[in-house]
Every structure is written in C-alpha cells, then in structure tokens.
Amino acid sequence: MQYYDSESLQKCSKLLDYFEKGISDEEKNISHCLLFWGPDISLQCNLALEIARLLNCSDDKSINCGCLNCKWIKEQSHPAVKIYTRLDFKEAASSKDVEDSTKGKKNITVEQAKSIISELSITSDYHRVYIFCDRDEEGNLLPLNRLNFPEATSNALLKTFEEPPQNTTFIFLTKNTSDIISTVVSRAQSFFIPSPPKNSQDFSLVENLMQNYWTIQPEQVLEFQNSMLNLMEENNPKEVLSCIQNYMAAIMTSNTENKLFFHKQLENIKYVEDAKQQLSLTPAMNLQNVIENLCYKLIL
Ligand SMILES: [Zn+2]
Numbered sequence: 217m218q219y220y221d222s223e224s225l226q227k228c229s230k231l232l233d234y235f236e237k238g239i240s241d242e243e244k245n246i247s248h249c250l251l252f253w254g255p256d257i258s259l260q261c262n263l264a265l266e267i268a269r270l271l272n273c274s275d276d277k278s279i280n281c282g283c284l285n286c287k288w289i290k291e292q293s294h295p296a297v298k299i300y301t302r303l304d305f306k307e308a309a310s311s312k313d314v315e316d317s318t319k320g321k322k323n324i325t326v327e328q329a330k331s332i333i334s335e336l337s338i339t340s341d342y343h344r345v346y347i348f349c350d351r352d353e354e355g356n357l358l359p360l361n362r363l364n365f366p367e368a369t370s371n372a373l374l375k376t377f378e379e380p381p382q383n384t385t386f387i388f389l390t391k392n393t394s395d396i397i398s399t400v401v402s403r404a405q406s407f408f409i410p411s412p413p414k415n416s417q418d419f420s421l422v423e424n425l426m427q428n429y430w431t432i433q434p435e436q437v438l439e440f441q442n443s444m445l446n447l448m449e450e451n452n453p454k455e456v457l458s459c460i461q462n463y464m465a466a467i468m469t470s471n472t473e474n475k476l477f478f479h480k481q482l483e484n485i486k487y488v489e490d491a492k493q494q495l496s497l498t499p500a501m502n503l504q505n506v507i508e509n510l511c512y513k514l515i516l
Contacts, residue, residue, distance in 0.1 A: 217355030219258065219299070220265045220290050222279050228263055228409060230469030234478070235263075239270045240277075247405035248380050251388045251396065254409040257349060257357040261299065263409065264387040265289055268297040268345035271385065285342070296342035300324065301351045302364050305331070323364045324348070329372035336381050344381075349389035359391040370397045377403050392489065408485045410465040419463035422447065422456060426463045430480070432515050441511040445504065453503060457492045461485050487513045 225232060238246040250267075252260040268289055275283040288294035298304075302321050305328040332346070348365065350358035358364075365388075377386055377400060386404075393401050419426070425443050432440050448456050468481035491510040494501040 219261045219292065219357065221262055222266075222290075224259065224262055225266055225279075227259060228469075230472055231407065231409070232263065232266060234469075234472045235267050236270060236277075237472070239267070246385075248384060249377050249386050249388075249404040251390065251393065251401060251404035251406040252409050253390050253393050253406060255391065255411045256409060257359050257389050257391075259411070260389040260409050261347060261349060261357050264345070264347045264389065265292070265297070267385070267387070268294070268343075268347075271343040271345060271383075272297065294342070296340050296344040297347075298345070299347045299349065299351075300328075300332070301349055302328075303351060303353070323366050324369045326368050326372045329369045332373065333376055336376065336384060339381070340383065343383040343385065345385045345387065347387045347389065357389070359395065360388055361390065361395040362397065365396065367397050370400050374399055374403070392493075393486065394493065406482070406486070408461070408465060408482060408489075410462055419459045419466060421451065422459040422463055426460060429514065430477075434516060437511050437515045440515065441508055444507055444511065448503065448507070454492055454495055457488050457495075461488050464488070484514050 235246060246267075250264075252263065254260065269281075269286055270277055272285040272289065272294065273281055273283055274285050275281045285294065289297050292299070302324045305321075305325070336344070349360055350364040352358060380386065388396060388400065388404060390396055393406055425440075425447055429440070444456070464481045464485050468478055468485075471477050471481075487510055491506050494506045495503065
C-alpha cells in the first residue's frame with residue numbers, strides 16, 4: 217500500500233515547516249526519537265516519510281526532487297527507511313515463509329527487536345529512519361498500543377532509542393501517548409498531529425473563550441474556568457476539549473518561529489488530552505475538578 221502522498225502533506229504544512237527548519241539547521245536540530253500522536257495515523261506516516269525524505273535527499277530537498285533517495289522513499293523501497301509493524305518481520309530464513317510466520321502475529325516481538333538492534337550495528341551511508349506502527353492484513357495503518365508494541369519489546373529497544381547509532385531516527389505513531397509505555401514516551405519528543413479541520417467550525421465553538429488565552433493573568437483564571445464550564449454545560453464537554461485542542465494546534469502551527477510558544481502549546485494540548493481521559497474514566501472524575509486542574513495548568 218502507498219503511504220506517501222505529497223499532496224496530503226499540505227494538511228500539516230506548518231508542522232512540516234518546523235521539521236524542515238530543524239533538519240536544514242547545521243546541527244540537525246531534531247530529536248532522534250519522535251512520537252506522533254493523534255487521530256490520523258496515515259497522515260502521521262506520511263509526515264514521517266517526508267521527514268525521512270528530507271533527512272536523506274541528496275539534492276535540493278524540494279517536494280518534486282527526483283534524486284534516487286527521494287524516488288526510493290516515495291516508492292517506499294528505500295533500504296534505510298522502514299515501516300516496522302508486527303507483520304513486517306522475516307523470522308523465517310526464506311521470504312516465502314514470511315506470510316506463514318506472521319499469520320496471527322499479535323505484536324512486535326522481542327526477537328524482532330533483537331533483529332532491529334543487530335541491523336543497526338552495521339553502519340549505513342544513509343540516514344536510517346525506522347517508523348513504528350501497526351497495520352492490518354490489508355495494509356491499513358493502525359496506531360501503536362501496548363498490545364502490538366508490548367512492554368518487553370519496548371524494553372529490549374530502550375537503550376537503542378536512548379543512544380541510537382549515528383544518523384538514525386525513530387518515529388512512533390500512535391493515537392494517545394498513554395498507549396506507549398512511559399519510558400519510551402520520556403525519551404521521545406512528542407508531537408500532536410491534529411486531524412485536518414473539516415471546516416472553520418472546528419474551533420469556532422471555543423474561539424471566544426480561547427482567544428489570546430496565554431495573556432490571561434493568574435487572577436483571571438477563575439473567570440476563565442467558569443466560562444469554560446458554562447460552555448460545557450451547553451455542549452458536550454469532550455467536544456469542547458477537542459475544539460480547544462484544534463484551536464491550540466492552529467495557533468501553534470501559525471507560530472512556529474517562536475519555539476517557546478510552540479512547545480507550550482504542545483504541552484497544553486497534552487494537558488487537554490489528560491482532561492479528556494479523566495472524563496472518560498468510569499466513574500468519570502468530577503467535571504469541575506478536571507476543568508479547575510486543567511485551567512491552572514494552561515494559565516500558570
Ligand atoms: Zn532528493
């Protein structure tokens with residue numbers, strides 16, 4: 217299945233700007249461990265492949281570049297750019313057995329992890345990019361979770377994630393950061409990849425509430441919190457929180473120049489996600505407590 221699509225990269229163009237700048241920076245200013253989270257795994261994979269392309273391009277990095285590296289990545293045949301799922305592991309010696317050996321395979325195994333480690337011990341002329349996710353038998357991409365990327369496998373790779381060989385980048389694709397064990401999350405730089413807004417409605421619900429919210433002073437938090445609660449009484453609270461995330465993602469991506477602001481928004485999106493999860497617990501946490509806690513994190 218084809219996962220690279222230069223056109224749909226437009227959907228995350230600002231985030232892409234951020235990576236482009238980092239990669240062109242003399243010091244290759246991007247983390248060697250990236251974690252993408254959000255609802256759209258295909259878009260995440262597309263972005264991951266584009267980052268791999270920018271890291272490997274031997275020409276001018278333009279989207280239409282026809283150098284061999286770009287060509288291979290677009291065709292997903294690059295020898296150093298790999299999508300690793302539980303179904304992509306040649307456990308058997310001959311490739312004709314691959315189908316049998318992966319049948320019903322539930323997760324990325326420790327053995328698979330070991331083969332990745334031994335593969336990485338050989339030096340490469342390319343910038344290796346390993347994308348970890350899941351897929352079904354038809355090739356549809358799915359997020360990583362604790363079942364398909366279990367703790368034992370993560371642990372086997374932890375040291376490699378922490379101190380990878382030169383010119384190696386790992387990218388994890390998942391729906392929620394809580395679906396990956398925390399020791400991996402803490403070693404990665406996390407990015408929320410929003411689903412592309414269908415229309416401007418996506419955050420219009422919260423636009424008044426959130427406008428310039430970063431200028432709110434500590435003594436105004438209570439007022440902010442009450443306005444948020446009022447909005448939640450009239451609407452589905454989790455929907456309001458999703459709109460707030462969309463709003464943050466939109467302002468974040470229009471301010472990629474200001475790194476501090478950018479990272480604060482990323483952090484805040486995560487706090488909103490925590491609030492959403494607290495409301496999904498059974499029994500759910502008290503709405504007022506959740507929002508009070510959230511507002512303090514956002515403002516202070
Ligand atoms: Zn190129």
